[in-house]
Amino acid sequence: MKQDAHIQPMLDVHGRPAVFAPLCKSIINARAMSTAAFGSVCSDPGGEMLLDLYWRESQGLKTSLTSMWLASKASEMTARRCLAAMEEQGIVERMPDPSDGRRTNVRFTAEGRKKMDDCFSALLVGYAETCQDCARNCHDGPSSDGCASLWNSVPFCALLGDLSVASTGRRQ
Known part of the structure; x- marks a missing residue:
């Protein structure tokens, strides 16, 4: 007999699947x-x-x-x-x-889940700040420490909008 390995997926306070x-x-x-x-x-x-x-x-x-x-x-x-x-x-x-x-x-536990969500939220805030710094470097003109050189020509600063929304709930 196969074991039931499934439980209810984690949901956020609005009933949506875990965003993190x-x-x-x-x-x-x-x-x-x-x-x-x-x-x-x-x-x-x-x-x-x-x-x-x-x-x-x-x-x-x-x-x-x-x-x-x-x-x-x-x-x-x-x-x-x-x-x-x-x-x-x-x-x-x-x-x-x-x-x-x-x-x-x-x-x-509910407390453990909240702590994990808080940690993920803090990471996203840090990523958003990194993206903002990178965007400033990119907008100030090409430099040796700009996002293009840091991320092997991947436009890292293009992520700024998506991460800003994730960390703050609004576009910056």
Whole structure:
């Protein structure tokens, strides 16, 4: 019998799917590239677990303890310590899987979800500020530190409008 691996996807306060899911996936991919480039010096088991849990919940997927251990990219004992600290802080909670009594799932608490959303929001504000700085450099004329040289001729400052809307809710 196939296990039901789905839950209700995360929704924002307006009932829309989690708006930060694409950003979360991008961070997961960037962290994987960092790990590939720099190895264990970039290790952050707790961060990996939180990002994976956020992504999975945004997609409506249950997250088992085993999945959390795998996401940590660390030993099971390290992952257990991270999870215990998250539980102690009220970020996540464990619950039995109703379709398999042997399995335990993990999910964000409302407070944990809010903290993750706040972190993603802060990142977007930083990205928007970076875009504004880049746009100023581009508009001031070509320079060695302009966006074209920083981003290999990709018009990074063109993202300014989209990120400004994401971080502030209005076009700047």
